[in-house]
Amino acid sequence: xxxxxxxxxxxxxxxxxxxxxxxPLISLFFRAPWSELGSIASQRATRDALFxxxxxxxxxxxxxxxxxxxxxxxxxxxxxxxxxxIRTICIVPMVLPPVVGGIALLTSLGRRGVFGRFxxxxxxxxxxxxxxxxxxxxxxxxxxxxxxxVESAFRQLDTGLEDAARTLGASPLRVFFGVAVxxxxxxxxxxxxxxxxxxxxxFGASITFAGSFPGRTQTxxxxxxxxxxxxxxSSIVMSLILVVISVVVLGSxxxxxxxxxxx
Amino acid sequence: xxxxWTSDAPAKLFGVSDIGVTPRQLKxxxxxxxxxxxxxxxxxxxxxxxxxxxxxxxLMYRGFGIFKDFGFSFFTSSKWEAAADDGSAPxxxxxxxxxxxxxxxxxxxxxxxxxxxxxxxLFLEYYAxxxxxxxxxxxxxxxxxxxxxxxxxxxxxxxxxxxxxxSKTLNHWLGWFPxxxxxxxxxxxxxxxxxxxxxxxxLPIVTSVAREVYSQAPRDQIDAAYGLGSSKxxxxxxxxxxxxxxxxxxxxxxGLGRALGETVAVxxxxxxxxKVNFHILASVGGxxxxxxxxxxxxxxxxxxxxxxxxxxxxxxxxxxxxxIATTIVNRSKVPS
Amino acid sequence: MTLELHGTVQRGEFHRExxxxxxxxxxxxxxxxxxxxxxxxxxxxxxxxxLQTGLLTVDDVTWDAPAESRWITPEQRxxxxxxxxxxxxxxxxxxxxxxxGLRASGIRRVAAIxxxxxxxxxxxxxxxxNRKPANLSGGERQRVALARALVMKPRVLLxxxxxASVDEDSxxxxxxxxxxxxxxxxxxxxxxxxxxxxxxxxxxxQVRLSPQELP
Numbered sequence: 001x002x003x004x005x006x007x008x009x010x011x012x013x014x015x016x017x018x019x020x021x022x023x024p025l026i027s028l029f030f031r032a033p034w035s036e037l038g039s040i041a042s043q044r045a046t047r048d049a050l051f052x053x054x055x056x057x058x059x060x061x062x063x064x065x066x067x068x069x070x071x072x073x074x075x076x077x078x079x080x081x082x083x084x085x086i087r088t089i090c091i092v093p094m095v096l097p098p099v100v101g102g103i104a105l106l107t108s109l110g111r112r113g114v115f116g117r118f119x120x121x122x123x124x125x126x127x128x129x130x131x132x133x134x135x136x137x138x139x140x141x142x143x144x145x146x147x148x149x150v151e152s153a154f155r156q157l158d159t160g161l162e163d164a165a166r167t168l169g170a171s172p173l174r175v176f177f178g179v180a181v182x183x184x185x186x187x188x189x190x191x192x193x194x195x196x197x198x199x200x201x202x203f204g205a206s207i208t209f210a211g212s213f214p215g216r217t218q219t220x221x222x223x224x225x226x227x228x229x230x231x232x233x234s235s236i237v238m239s240l241i242l243v244v245i246s247v248v249v250l251g252s253x254x255x256x257x258x259x260x261x262x263x
Numbered sequence: 264x265x266x267x268w269t270s271d272a273p274a275k276l277f278g279v280s281d282i283g284v285t286p287r288q289l290k291x292x293x294x295x296x297x298x299x300x301x302x303x304x305x306x307x308x309x310x311x312x313x314x315x316x317x318x319x320x321x322l323m324y325r326g327f328g329i330f331k332d333f334g335f336s337f338f339t340s341s342k343w344e345a346a347a348d349d350g351s352a353p354x355x356x357x358x359x360x361x362x363x364x365x366x367x368x369x370x371x372x373x374x375x376x377x378x379x380x381x382x383x384x385l386f387l388e389y390y391a392x393x394x395x396x397x398x399x400x401x402x403x404x405x406x407x408x409x410x411x412x413x414x415x416x417x418x419x420x421x422x423x424x425x426x427x428x429x430s431k432t433l434n435h436w437l438g439w440f441p442x443x444x445x446x447x448x449x450x451x452x453x454x455x456x457x458x459x460x461x462x463x464x465x466l467p468i469v470t471s472v473a474r475e476v477y478s479q480a481p482r483d484q485i486d487a488a489y490g491l492g493s494s495k496x497x498x499x500x501x502x503x504x505x506x507x508x509x510x511x512x513x514x515x516x517x518g519l520g521r522a523l524g525e526t527v528a529v530x531x532x533x534x535x536x537x538k539v540n541f542h543i544l545a546s547v548g549g550x551x552x553x554x555x556x557x558x559x560x561x562x563x564x565x566x567x568x569x570x571x572x573x574x575x576x577x578x579x580x581x582x583x584x585x586x587i588a589t590t591i592v593n594r595s596k597v598p599s
Numbered sequence: 600m601t602l603e604l605h606g607t608v609q610r611g612e613f614h615r616e617x618x619x620x621x622x623x624x625x626x627x628x629x630x631x632x633x634x635x636x637x638x639x640x641x642x643x644x645x646x647x648x649x650l651q652t653g654l655l656t657v658d659d660v661t662w663d664a665p666a667e668s669r670w671i672t673p674e675q676r677x678x679x680x681x682x683x684x685x686x687x688x689x690x691x692x693x694x695x696x697x698x699x700g701l702r703a704s705g706i707r708r709v710a711a712i713x714x715x716x717x718x719x720x721x722x723x724x725x726x727x728x729n730r731k732p733a734n735l736s737g738g739e740r741q742r743v744a745l746a747r748a749l750v751m752k753p754r755v756l757l758x759x760x761x762x763a764s765v766d767e768d769s770x771x772x773x774x775x776x777x778x779x780x781x782x783x784x785x786x787x788x789x790x791x792x793x794x795x796x797x798x799x800x801x802x803x804x805q806v807r808l809s810p811q812e813l814p
Contacts, residue, residue: 099526104319225531239413
């Protein structure tokens with residue numbers, strides 16, 4: 001193998017490209033009004049948005065996990081006709097423009113939507129423009145990411161262990177919780193982190209389905225978006241908070257994931 | 264349904280149908296907790312199914328009224344006007360400019376991102392030492408998870424001032440070519456800038472698909488190329504790049520799909536004008552997703568229907584692009 | 600009071616005719632070269648792959664009868680398996696590996712732990728309680744796998760190449776241990792092996808599977 005100039009060129013281009021896409025992160029730190037950071041971060045608007053974001057994204061991640069992990073197992077193990085089609089359909093929100101998803105959620109679950117009408121008439125439930133609506137939108141957008149990550153982990157698991165558990169008298173439920181979930185716990189943790197990060201940054205579906213009312217349904221990304229024209233500094237600070245939260249969580253997850261795999 | 268004993272059966276059985284054995288349908292009675300568990304899984308699956316069915320169903324239901332009212336002109340007209348309040352002018356809706364705009368911006372994004380993605384993935388797979396590879400992939404993964412509104416803010420406040428200068432230079436030297444011509448010397452919020460921003464946003468996904476495909480290039484052929492005295496780059500050019508071609512196309516399509524659907528980032532750096540425009544440096548552009556987001560709040564019920572019809576169009580566009588992408592990627596994964 | 604199996608067993612593309620009957624309190628060896636379907640027979644009895652035709656009954660209870668669409672799930676069969684690759688649960692320590700089946704059958708924790716200790720003592724592995732499978736030698740793992748099956752007090756005990764992963768010394772120890780355990784258990788024991796010496800040392804009956812004839 002000879003060292004050639006292409007190698008050096010490739011290295012330069014690759015490193016430059018990666019650093020270039022990392023620019024937004026870096027430049028945010030440079031642009032941040034550090035001296036006012038504390039006062040902006042403790043502003044009511046910032047705190048409200050942060051609180052709404054954290055509350056909804058955590059609930060969304062929990063729901064996505066509760067439904068997504070069993071669903072991933074179903075996709076990895078089940079032998080049903082048409083499974084491929086069901087799977088494709090469940091994954092579609094991953095590629096669907098979120099704003100389209102938000103509109104559809106609004107028109108179907110909204111007060112005058114075909115399903116939402118019954119919710120409202122029968123139980124007086126009105127979903128749009130509530131935090132529940134945000135959670136629904138976030139689950140909708142984030143769950144496929146979790147399902148995909150966990151499903152591939154389940155597929156790589158040794159089915160022999162599950163067979164062994166069954167011969168020992170374990171019901172499918174116990175096989176799932178006693179063998180499959182512990183076997184895929186690294187990927188499940190990563191999937192949860194991913195779903196949570198997606199929920200935290202979700203914008204298109206939430207803003208169309210839940211609107212952006214400060215203190216009620218305004219999440220951090222919405223606040224960033226609304227403030228960019230009027231209060232640029234606050235917007236930068238909120239971006240910074242958003243980025244730091246997701247980078248810290250995903251970064252720590254990634255490390256654990258990799259060391260877990262290397263064992 | 265959940266029994267794992269036939270986990271690999273159907274694929275294998277398919278080829279030996281002459282033996283005449285198919286897996287038996289096993290009827291099993293189960294305990295309560297398992298029924299609950301099954302119900303739970305089915306609920307999860309049904310939730311997604313229903314939501315998706317709702318989406319396509321209601322978009323179609325609401326959107327088709329618009330298609331009926333405007334016919335084909337919904338796709339060919341660029342006019343987007345709500346009815347005048349006094350009833351003097353009827354509403355007219357057409358998405359031509361937005362459709363064209365979506366594609367212009369996305370194609371720019373792909374054209375910029377793909378060469379970089381190729382370089383990055385080749386480097387990561389075949390050149391980078393372990394530590395550097397770890398650092399760079401970590402950065403890419405983190406970048407992939409940055410909320411798009413952050414990209415939008417960054418593009419609006421930092422990228423755009425620089426990009427305006429680059430646009431002027433491009434226009435100065437290449438302005439004779441219609442693509443780089445501008446009707447008025449305003450360079451802010453152009454398709455070029457939006458495309459550049461999108462290029463950065465889709466780089467991680469295109470890179471990760473390209474990496475996966477490149478990593479599957481046949482080792483023995485690469486070694487053979489070395490054996491024939493080829494340089495490392497020679498081996499890349501003759502073995503890895505041709506091998507990964509279809510995978511790269513698939514990854515590109517995935518990136519394209521994402522670019523088509525991007526909302527808030529594009530909205531911040533693109534001037535939404537209802538006019539078909541191919542001058543990429545001009546401050547005139549469009550994108551279906553940001554049209555929806557920007558008009559949604561104040562839309563009349565009738566305009567809302569038109570926005571849903573636009574959403575339906577976007578929905579099918581991304582569905583088709585992604586379908587092509589996954590087909591190509593999957594085909595390229597089949598071991599030769 | 601016996602196990603009766605006759606019919607077509609199948610796993611993947613592989614399928615063959617078998618006819619086996621076995622008595623409680625004695626070991627029936629299933630002999631045959633690789634690819635003769637020995638393991639598939641065990642999987643069929645355990646319920647991991649269903650019969651295509653024929654009948655499987657244990658103590659006059661039908662476990663698998665395609666003609667009547669009757670099939671008992673693996674977890675409902677009173678049957679324990681020592682797999683060739685052992686299949687100990689890597690995330691559980693030895694004690695929890697052994698109590699897994701008991702807990703799954705609804706036995707309370709304290710009782711399960713007591714029985715697990717008994718079973719470990721029986722196979723001479725009491726010292727291993729808190730170790731993880733990854734930190735055990737081949738022979739130790741084999742003992743734990745055996746204890747995990749024994750602790751269930753199964754009606755049918757299935758052993759798939761029980762000497763496959765043990766060294767020479769443990770091999771000898773196992774040859775003496777196994778008959779004693781089986782006798783105490785009074786279970787219908789089937790042991791798959793390719794080794795004639797093991798078969799004649801331990802088993803009182805032998806079933807020989809010929810290499811599979813392709814259709």
